[in-house]
Amino acid sequence: MTTDNPGAQIDMSVWQGRSDPEDGEKGLHWHQKILPADQANEGGIMLLGFACDEGVSRNKGRTGAYQAPVEIRKALANLAWHHSEPVYDGGNICCNDGNLELAQHRLGEDVCRALRQRHKVIVFGGGHEVAWGSFQGIGNYLIQKQHVISSENNQLPSETNTKSAPRIGIINFDAHFDLRNPPTGQQSEQGSSGTPFHQVARFCELQSWPFKYACLGLNRAGNTQALYEKADRLGVYYKDDTELTYANLANTIDALKTFIEGCDHLYLTIDIDVFPAAVAPGVSAPAARGVSPDIIEQLLAPVLEAKNRHGASKILVADLAEFNPRFDIDNQTARLAARLAWTIARAIR
Numbered sequence: 209m210t211t212d213n214p215g216a217q218i219d220m221s222v223w224q225g226r227s228d229p230e231d232g233e234k235g236l237h238w239h240q241k242i243l244p245a246d247q248a249n250e251g252g253i254m255l256l257g258f259a260c261d262e263g264v265s266r267n268k269g270r271t272g273a274y275q276a277p278v279e280i281r282k283a284l285a286n287l288a289w290h291h292s293e294p295v296y297d298g299g300n301i302c303c304n305d306g307n308l309e310l311a312q313h314r315l316g317e318d319v320c321r322a323l324r325q326r327h328k329v330i331v332f333g334g335g336h337e338v339a340w341g342s343f344q345g346i347g348n349y350l351i352q353k354q355h356v357i358s359s360e361n362n363q364l365p366s367e368t369n370t371k372s373a374p375r376i377g378i379i380n381f382d383a384h385f386d387l388r389n390p391p392t393g394q395q396s397e398q399g400s401s402g403t404p405f406h407q408v409a410r411f412c413e414l415q416s417w418p419f420k421y422a423c424l425g426l427n428r429a430g431n432t433q434a435l436y437e438k439a440d441r442l443g444v445y446y447k448d449d450t451e452l453t454y455a456n457l458a459n460t461i462d463a464l465k466t467f468i469e470g471c472d473h474l475y476l477t478i479d480i481d482v483f484p485a486a487v488a489p490g491v492s493a494p495a496a497r498g499v500s501p502d503i504i505e506q507l508l509a510p511v512l513e514a515k516n517r518h519g520a521s522k523i524l525v526a527d528l529a530e531f532n533p534r535f536d537i538d539n540q541t542a543r544l545a546a547r548l549a550w551t552i553a554r555a556i557r
Contacts, residue, residue: 216299218244222278225286239285245298251326252293253553257300258315262308263337263401269492272534277332279533283546293557312341319345328556331527336386339404339477342527350374373417377471379511382479383427383495385435422467425449425482425499452499468514476526490536512555521556
């Protein structure tokens with residue numbers, strides 16, 4: 209199994225850190241085990257980077273997330289290795305020319321390819337426009353699977369699509385819905401970091417798939433009434449940051465488990481601005497309140513523990529968005545993003 213990915217830029221030089229040879233195989237760190245994607249000979253975890261500021265710029269935010277994929281890798285490189293299966297670096301898709309739509313399409317192709325090769329995928333954004341690229345990859349992968357099933361059963365693809373529409377649960381830890389409508393009055397609609405789940409909802413509508421979206425950690429002061437009304441129309445499960453407290457934690461976890469049980473697959477996306485600015489200063493839109501890491505960690509647990517009927521993780525793809533190294537302090541936010549990636553990777557393989 210090899211990965212042919214000429215579009216992505218792979219730089220293994222960022223994977224550096226300490227060595228503890230006196231501890232042998234049990235003293236290894238990520239930088240000593242990570243492999244480039246062209247050495248992917250068995251299923252594992254594929255890391256992809258989406259170096260992009262264009263969506264944040266279009267959404268009138270402060271830019272700087274372009275450098276996030278490299279900085280997350282640097283912070284992850286020195287963390288302890290606790291895996292039995294391989295992890296591969298598939299490089300970065302870079303949006304250097306303002307053509308966000310092409311960059312998202314290319315990311316979708318890379319995600320789809322990695323899923324076909326039986327990898328789990330973790331993507332390092334970039335702004336939250338990364339989500340539309342990640343979901344394109346999931347959607348195209350599942351459409352291709354449907355076509356294979358149709359061929360095997362001598363059915364038309366449309367018949368299979370109607371009978372077995374995949375239930376993809378999107379779980380977004382975020383201070384914002386990111387359900388904005390693209391600006392009107394242009395020749396073609398342009399997405400941004402604020403529109404990815406609107407675009408996902410439209411994709412699901414066109415495919416006659418259910419739109420299953422849970423958004424946890426919302427800052428009500430940062431989301432208009434129109435967005436809350438739209439979320440209600442679309443049947444979104446959501447919780448504000450003020451509701452994510454220890455007093456409500458058990459009920460929220462039960463509701464989240466019910467949501468997960470109704471899903472065949474999961475797409476986990478974490479916008480780092482869901483955390484308080486004191487914990488995550490390096491983000492595009494810092495949170496005045498946010499949700500504490502220990503609450504997020506407990507809410508993540510049922511997501512990471514969810515298994516399908518084959519005993520594998522329900523998570524197909526996870527991504528991290530909106531880390532902005534330009535505004536980080538002492539690599540604090542980079543370390544948080546790396547720890548989240550470490551936790552996710554350990555759970556899904």
